[in-house]
Amino acid sequence: MRLKSIELSGFKSFAKKTPLEFASSITSIVGPNGSGKSNIAESFRFVLGEQSMKSMRGRRGEDMIWNGSAAVPRAGRAGVKLVFDNSDRALNLDFDEVSIERVVHRDGVNDYLLNGSIVRLRDVAELLSQANIGSSGHHIISQGEADRVLTASSRERREMIEDALGLTAYLYKREEAGRKLDKTAENMREVQALRRELAPHLKFLGAQVKKIEQAQALREDLAVLYAEYLKREQTYVSITKKELAGELHEPSAEHKTLSERINHLRVSLSKKLDDKGASELVRLEEESRAVAKKQEAANRELGAVEGELRAHERLAKEAGGTVPVAEARGFAERVLKELEAGGNIAALVVLAKEFLRRLTHTPTAGHSKGELETKKAQLEKELAHLRTQEEHTRHAVAKLRKELESEKDLSRDAERELFAAMARRSELETSLAGLRAREEMLKRDEEQYKQEFREAAVLLGHLPETEVLFDDEPREAQAERRRKLERLKIRLEEAGLGNSTEVLREHQETTERDAFLERELQDLELSAGKLRQLIEELTKTLETRFVDGIDKINTEFEKFFKLMFGGGSASLAIVKDKKLRRGAGEAHDGDEEEIVDTDIEVEEGVEISIALPHKRIKGLHMLSGGERALTSIALIFAMSQVNPPPFLILDETDAALDEANSRRYGDMIETLARHSQLIVITHNRETMSRAGVLYGITMGSDGVSKLLSVKFEEALAVAK
Numbered sequence: 268m269r270l271k272s273i274e275l276s277g278f279k280s281f282a283k284k285t286p287l288e289f290a291s292s293i294t295s296i297v298g299p300n301g302s303g304k305s306n307i308a309e310s311f312r313f314v315l316g317e318q319s320m321k322s323m324r325g326r327r328g329e330d331m332i333w334n335g336s337a338a339v340p341r342a343g344r345a346g347v348k349l350v351f352d353n354s355d356r357a358l359n360l361d362f363d364e365v366s367i368e369r370v371v372h373r374d375g376v377n378d379y380l381l382n383g384s385i386v387r388l389r390d391v392a393e394l395l396s397q398a399n400i401g402s403s404g405h406h407i408i409s410q411g412e413a414d415r416v417l418t419a420s421s422r423e424r425r426e427m428i429e430d431a432l433g434l435t436a437y438l439y440k441r442e443e444a445g446r447k448l449d450k451t452a453e454n455m456r457e458v459q460a461l462r463r464e465l466a467p468h469l470k471f472l473g474a475q476v477k478k479i480e481q482a483q484a485l486r487e488d489l490a491v492l493y494a495e496y497l498k499r500e501q502t503y504v505s506i507t508k509k510e511l512a513g514e515l516h517e518p519s520a521e522h523k524t525l526s527e528r529i530n531h532l533r534v535s536l537s538k539k540l541d542d543k544g545a546s547e548l549v550r551l552e553e554e555s556r557a558v559a560k561k562q563e564a565a566n567r568e569l570g571a572v573e574g575e576l577r578a579h580e581r582l583a584k585e586a587g588g589t590v591p592v593a594e595a596r597g598f599a600e601r602v603l604k605e606l607e608a609g610g611n612i613a614a615l616v617v618l619a620k621e622f623l624r625r626l627t628h629t630p631t632a633g634h635s636k637g638e639l640e641t642k643k644a645q646l647e648k649e650l651a652h653l654r655t656q657e658e659h660t661r662h663a664v665a666k667l668r669k670e671l672e673s674e675k676d677l678s679r680d681a682e683r684e685l686f687a688a689m690a691r692r693s694e695l696e697t698s699l700a701g702l703r704a705r706e707e708m709l710k711r712d713e714e715q716y717k718q719e720f721r722e723a724a725v726l727l728g729h730l731p732e733t734e735v736l737f738d739d740e741p742r743e744a745q746a747e748r749r750r751k752l753e754r755l756k757i758r759l760e761e762a763g764l765g766n767s768t769e770v771l772r773e774h775q776e777t778t779e780r781d782a783f784l785e786r787e788l789q790d791l792e793l794s795a796g797k798l799r800q801l802i803e804e805l806t807k808t809l810e811t812r813f814v815d816g817i818d819k820i821n822t823e824f825e826k827f828f829k830l831m832f833g834g835g836s837a838s839l840a841i842v843k844d845k846k847l848r849r850g851a852g853e854a855h856d857g858d859e860e861e862i863v864d865t866d867i868e869v870e871e872g873v874e875i876s877i878a879l880p881h882k883r884i885k886g887l888h889m890l891s892g893g894e895r896a897l898t899s900i901a902l903i904f905a906m907s908q909v910n911p912p913p914f915l916i917l918d919e920t921d922a923a924l925d926e927a928n929s930r931r932y933g934d935m936i937e938t939l940a941r942h943s944q945l946i947v948i949t950h951n952r953e954t955m956s957r958a959g960v961l962y963g964i965t966m967g968s969d970g971v972s973k974l975l976s977v978k979f980e981e982a983l984a985v986a987k
């Protein structure tokens with residue numbers, strides 16, 4: 268990569284567009300004091316992105332813009348453009364020529380352009396760092412600032428050396444990685460915050476889902492239990508129904524038969540002959556008594572008739588004697604008297620015999636024998652008839668009595684049967700009532716079963732198939748099952764599965780979101796880890812390169828130092844400055860505990876030690892102006908030698924050198940020019956003589972710096 272040209276327009280004293288070509292490896296800029304030479308050096312700083320106005324002798328951006336003079340009006344903007352030949356692609360851009368331009372406007376706004384396109388300052392800085400053009404400007408040595416490397420703090424010095432060693436690119440990378448790490452950490456905090464925010468909701472949803480799952484399990488348990496319960500109930504109802512029907516069959520039939528029999532017995536018992544038979548018997552007995560009376564009367568009459576007939580026969584034999592009536596009457600009265608006195612049979616027999624003796628001697632008067640005989644036959648006939656009649660009645664009574672007797676027996680049997688039947692029937696009715704009650708209960712069970720079946724269908728949709736054998740378990744087991752069902756139903760109700768699908772969906776979404784965030788966090792952690800590793804690696808690289816670089820610089824430093832001073836020695840050393848840094852406690856005044864809790868920060872810096880030949884001087888502060896200039900030139904050149912920058916600008920770095928040292932300086936310039944393009948602003952003839960191209964700067968009364976290419980001899984004239 269080679270610096271082709273720089274073009275100033277409106278920058279400081281360069282009011283007009285002024286291009287400088289750098290065709291040679293050493294370009295010298297000469298001119299009288301105040302003509303604008305240093306403005307050119309500063310234009311390099313400017314275009315390379317210098318942010319410190321002070322280092323460009325200004326206070327603000329506007330100070331960089333041509334401020335006008337009596338002859339030339341002030342400009343609105345200052346622009347500087349650098350052009351590089353990039354055919355070796357040292358700058359990572361696919362262009363043979365790369366231009367970098369910076370423009371500052373009066374309002375202080377800066378534009379950076381890369382090949383004409385607006386870019387960020389960072390883009391410019393990063394691009395240049397690839398070509399070892401760092402931002403510390405170590406390759407632009409301003410007027411009077413050559414010993415800056417000596418006056419700087421060890422830490423600043425370290426930065427300058429890092430820059431010179433081309434470690435800026437690594438530093439940029441490390442910074443970039445650090446920024447990314449910060450950003451990653453911030454993202455991680457955000458993601459963590461999001462997860463923290465999500466956590467209680469997720470926890471809540473998780474608990475809900477658990478409840479829902481428990482309820483689902485409950486529902487499944489319920490379905491299984493319901494299925495068994497209902498199946499058992501159905502089996503129970505149908506089997507018990509059959510059983511009851513079987514048990515009812517016989518007693519019902521018997522009851523029916525018994526009822527019929529009872530009715531029949533009742534009917535037949537109500538038809539008994541008792542009363543009718545008794546009155547008939549009375550009638551028959553009266554009839555019998557009447558016949559007996561008639562028989563007695565007929566017998567008495569027959570006796571009288573037969574007596575008369577016998578009297579007739581005696582009379583006939585004895586010529587008839589009769590018994591006086593008075594005598595008969597007397598006999599009857601005595602018989603009666605005897606009867607009334609208690610009736611002595613023997614006395615009555617005496618009486619009767621006597622009377623009969625008398626009668627035998629008393630003839631009857633009145634009736635003829637024929638009449639008496641007719642009468643006798645008549646009476647005998649009558650008696651025979653009465654005897655038949657009596658016989659007949661006696662038979663009838665006996666028959667009736669027998670009939671009545673047997674009827675009485677019959678009705679007693681019927682009654683016995685009736686009572687037995689009624690007893691049996693009431694016995695049957697009791698057991699039938701029991702059976703009916705069971706039937707009634709079963710009917711209720713069946714109703715309940717149907718109701719429960721409907722309920723289960725509504726509650727559970729469908730029931731699992733189940734095979735339940737009727738294992739004749741006690742009915743209580745089924746009741747226990749139902750109580751369990753009720754308890755399950757209550758628990759299910761309490762679980763309240765209202766908007767379960769919504770909760771499940773939200774839980775899933777939230778879980779997914781959380782998982783996404785977790786993955787993102789893992790990714791972030793991974794990239795944070797990678798970044799930390801990168802930073803560590805870069806730090807290591809920087810460390811080794813730095814240590815390595817210091818070694819190399821030391822070799823060159825020693826060489827240049829000896830060359831400049833004709834002896835002595837010089838070296839750089841890495842030092843670790845321990846610095847107490849107050850922690851958070853700083854914000855809380857007087858908080859001793861916090862102050863005690865401080866960090867010790869180790870800062871690495873670079874110290875310079877020198878030993879002049881034949882002198883005992885060791886400290887930098889004891890050097891003369893010239894010695895200081897020589898020491899800093901030795902160091903600057905050593906740095907540039909180890910890692911040559913594309914170009915090096917030296918603004919009157921040689922001002923303090925005497926003739927002998929000017930020559931040595933000239934030699935060193937030529938050595939450096941092998942690897943870097945040199946732009947030297949100088950009044951020194953020796954230095955001028957080493958340049959391939961010379962530019963003379965002049966300033967007229969218009970205050971505008973003008974550029975002219977000059978020959979060596981002309982340059983000497985211009986410089987004066």
Ligand code: ATP
Nearest residue numbers: 279280299300301302303304305306330332333334
């Ligand atoms: P020396 O040899 O004495 O170091 P030099 O050639 O380096 O001088 P510079 O310091 O580059 O001279 O130029 C200084 C000149 O530039 C001054 O005359 C100053 O007035 C002029 N100048 C600086 N800034 C501006 C500006 N913004 N507008 C116009 N002129 C400016």
